Amino acid sequence: MRRFGLGLALMIAVVLVPGVVRAQSIDDLNLQVHGYVVQAFVKSNQNSWNTTDSENGSASWNEAVVNLSLQPQAKLKIGVQGRFQLLGDSGGDGNFTVDWAQLDYTANSYFGFRVGDVKTPIGLLNETQDIDPAHLWVLLPQSVYPIASRNSILDHFGGVVYGAVALGERGGKLQYRGFGGERVMGPNDGYFQGFRDEGVTLPNGMTGLILGGTLKWEAPVRGLMVGASLSSLDSSGEIVEGPYQGTNTVPRFESPYYFGKYERGRWMVAGEYNRLPALALTAFAGAPVAYNRLDQRAFYAMASYKATEKLTGGVYYSSSIDKQSVFTSARYQKDWAVAARYDFNSFLYAKAEQHFIDGTEIGFAKSDNPNLQPTTRMTMLKLGVSF
Amino acid sequence: MKRRVSWMVLSALAVVLAQRAGAQVVVIANPSVKVAEVSKADLRDVFTGGSSNLSSGVHVVPVLLKDGAIHQDFLALYVGKSDAAFRTSWRSLVFSGQGVMPRSLESDAAVVEFVVRTPGAIGYIGKSTPHEGVKVLVVK
Numbered sequence: 451m452r453r454f455g456l457g458l459a460l461m462i463a464v465v466l467v468p469g470v471v472r473a474q475s476i477d478d479l480n481l482q483v484h485g486y487v488v489q490a491f492v493k494s495n496q497n498s499w500n501t502t503d504s505e506n507g508s509a510s511w512n513e514a515v516v517n518l519s520l521q522p523q524a525k526l527k528i529g530v531q532g533r534f535q536l537l538g539d540s541g542g543d544g545n546f547t548v549d550w551a552q553l554d555y556t557a558n559s560y561f562g563f564r565v566g567d568v569k570t571p572i573g574l575l576n577e578t579q580d581i582d583p584a585h586l587w588v589l590l591p592q593s594v595y596p597i598a599s600r601n602s603i604l605d606h607f608g609g610v611v612y613g614a615v616a617l618g619e620r621g622g623k624l625q626y627r628g629f630g631g632e633r634v635m636g637p638n639d640g641y642f643q644g645f646r647d648e649g650v651t652l653p654n655g656m657t658g659l660i661l662g663g664t665l666k667w668e669a670p671v672r673g674l675m676v677g678a679s680l681s682s683l684d685s686s687g688e689i690v691e692g693p694y695q696g697t698n699t700v701p702r703f704e705s706p707y708y709f710g711k712y713e714r715g716r717w718m719v720a721g722e723y724n725r726l727p728a729l730a731l732t733a734f735a736g737a738p739v740a741y742n743r744l745d746q747r748a749f750y751a752m753a754s755y756k757a758t759e760k761l762t763g764g765v766y767y768s769s770s771i772d773k774q775s776v777f778t779s780a781r782y783q784k785d786w787a788v789a790a791r792y793d794f795n796s797f798l799y800a801k802a803e804q805h806f807i808d809g810t811e812i813g814f815a816k817s818d819n820p821n822l823q824p825t826t827r828m829t830m831l832k833l834g835v836s837f
Numbered sequence: 838m839k840r841r842v843s844w845m846v847l848s849a850l851a852v853v854l855a856q857r858a859g860a861q862v863v864v865i866a867n868p869s870v871k872v873a874e875v876s877k878a879d880l881r882d883v884f885t886g887g888s889s890n891l892s893s894g895v896h897v898v899p900v901l902l903k904d905g906a907i908h909q910d911f912l913a914l915y916v917g918k919s920d921a922a923f924r925t926s927w928r929s930l931v932f933s934g935q936g937v938m939p940r941s942l943e944s945d946a947a948v949v950e951f952v953v954r955t956p957g958a959i960g961y962i963g964k965s966t967p968h969e970g971v972k973v974l975v976v977k
Contacts, residue, residue: 480940484931521937524898524957525889529934550934559890569934577933584929616892759919796921836928 480521486836487514488582494828497810498818500598500640501538504828511537513582515549525562527554533580537598539638549580550605558613565609571627571664572603572679574709574722580604583836586791588803591750591768592812593783594707594724598640603681606631606660623668625677633660633683640813645698647816650691652698658685664707673714679707689732696734703728716756718764723749745773763790770811779824783809801832862911863964865949865971869956870895874975880915883959886927886936899939900951900960907945911961915976 490511492504502508513536519529531549550569556562569577578584579595589597608631615624635641637655645652662681669675684702688695709722726746733739747770754764768785775781789803805828814822864875872893882888884899891897902908904920912923930936942948945966952958953970962968 480937482931482938484928484938486928486932515932517932519931519937524896527937529931529937531932531934552934554934556889558896559888559894564934577935578929581929581932583925584932614888759921793921793925796924836925 478522482517482519484517484519484837485515486583486834488512488832488834490588490830490832492828492830494826496823497814497826499538499826499828500813501643501815501818503538508538525556527556528552529554560613560615561611562613563609563611567605567607568610568629568631570603570606570629570633570660570662570681571610571612572662572681573664573707573724574677574711574720576603582832582834583799586754586762586764586801587752587766587787587789588801588830588832589787589805591722591752591766591787592785593748593750593768593770594722596640596812598643598813602633602635602639602641606633608632608660620670622670625664625666625668627664629663630661631659633658633685635685635687643815643817645689648691650689652687652689654687656685656687656698656700658683658700674710674712676710678709681705681707689734691734694734696732696737699731699733700728701731717753718755719751719753721749721751723747743774747771747773760793761790763788765789770809772811775811779808779810779822780814781809781811783807783811797835797837799834799836801830801834803830803832804828805830861964862907862914862961863966863968864915864959864961864974864976865952865968866897866960866974867952867956867958868970868972870897870959870972870974872974873972874977875959876977877915880976881917884916884939885918885923886930896957897959898955898957900948900955900958901939901941902945902948902961903941903943907961907963 489509491507491509492499492502492511493507494504496505498505502510514534515531517529517531519527521527530551532546533549534546548567550567552564552566552568554562554564571577573594575590575595579590579600606629608629610627610629612627617624635656637652639655642652660681660683662679664677664679666675666677682702682704684700686697686699689698705724705726707722707724711718711720726744728744730742731739732742750766750768752764752766754762756762765788768787771782786806787803789801791799791801793799807826807828808824810822810824816822864880872891872895875891879891883891883897889896909920912918912920916923918926927936927938931938940951942951945962948960948962949966949968949971952960
């Protein structure tokens with residue numbers, strides 16, 4: 451499927467890109483190179499966060515991104531983006547990976563498509579959740595966008611169709627996205643931290659088919675947008691525990707998102723709800739199948755205020771609970787975050803954020819925290835350069 | 838009473854300054870763009886990557902000035918963002934694979950040249966810049 455997606459992108463490129471061949475110069479292709487580099491520092495009062503040694507202060511969180519894009523014709527865009535990411539021992543392979551590589555054709559305002567390794571258009575922030583310069587926050591609300599697991603829903607190998615329909619002066623505008631393809635969860639994905647804590651590994655991660663769509667309604671009230679997404683997905687992969695081998699399978703399930711955003715002047719408020727109801731079947735040869743159920747209900751509400759051209763502040767509340775989990779502090783997580791961002795110029799920015807976390811459901815591995823405590827206070831600093 | 842008069846004078850001054858800035862910026866397009874006027878909302882959508890079509894359905898290719906007073910005036914009047922905020926929001930689209938940043942050209946003359954030779958192109962220049970071969974769009 452991965453080869454199919456990239457092969458399809460290549461075939462379409464050959465058919466649709468006579469402009470590449472005809473181009474008189476690099477300038478005609480509108481070839482552009484962009485990128486950013488981010489370095490963070492994390493300090494928690496107790497509990498180490500996401501396999502960093504944050505209890506003692508950790509700088510093992512950084513990212514570097516390079517983007518190459520060109521536009522040989524007005525309606526055709528081709529791009530590829532690579533990333534080096536390090537987040538403790540998880541959430542990234544600690545080496546260079548391809549974020550996305552796609553061909554994008556916009557036929558008209560009603561219809562366009564992307565093929566290749568494409569970003570998955572789910573929810574309010576999924577397409578930009580890994581783009582640090584795009585956000586005020588050091589850390590997006592972890593209930594809906596857990597950083598150690600973000601690669602599993604960021605992109606897929608396949609396609610996206612998109613477009614917008616104007617509903618008249620009193621109706622606003624309706625945007626749609628439809629998507630489908632193969633989703634790949636890498637072996638280091640944060641969703642597997644529970645397995646790793648038990649000494650179980652997934653050497654090739656898990657793969658499966660993802661299908662879904664998103665509708666966003668831009669209301670006639672300027673600055674107001676509400677939307678909903680639904681994704682249908684399954685996955686499976688090999689698991690290894692010492693000398694034993696088996697399979698881990700997640701049968702198809704549906705995950706809905708509901709979200710809204712309102713911007714007026716210097717203010718922005720937004721919120722989102724997501725439900726993740728999944729069943730995992732773990733089977734080792736000769737042993738009975740083990741069933742693990744997850745029913746995560748997550749939401750956040752956020753607000754920000756642009757105090758000056760360079761300084762923005764904000765606060766959010768993020769909440770998550772696994773209704774299938776046993777009654778411990780690992781069943782839930784509630785997080786109040788207060789953040790500020792200062793843009794020195796259009797290239798250099800700094801962020802500071804304070805978290806008040808109750809519960810340990812997301813980002814606190816037992817293997818890193820033998821004496822896991824139910825609450826955590828965490829300070830995060832970040833410095834970024836983008837061009 | 839004194840405060841109200843001061844407020845009225847300041848408001849009038851702001852309107853005059855804004856109109857004066859607007860008067861210095863001219864929105865131009867390739868003759869293939871079959872409209873005579875364009876709305877502020879359309880300009881904002883097209884230049885921020887929200888759409889590649891005007892509301893009339895016409896496909897357009899925006900082009901930017903790299904910097905300067907005309908560029909700042911255009912952003913302030915029709916996009917409502919500073920240059921830093923404008924470029925930051927564009928980079929979000931670029932990094933998430935949702936857009937390619939429009940060309941940024943060094944001078945008004947380069948913008949005129951690009952708009953003349955590019956079907957669908959739409960840009961902005963200073964009023965005093967010669968602009969033969971392009972059409973001037975009225976901003977509603």
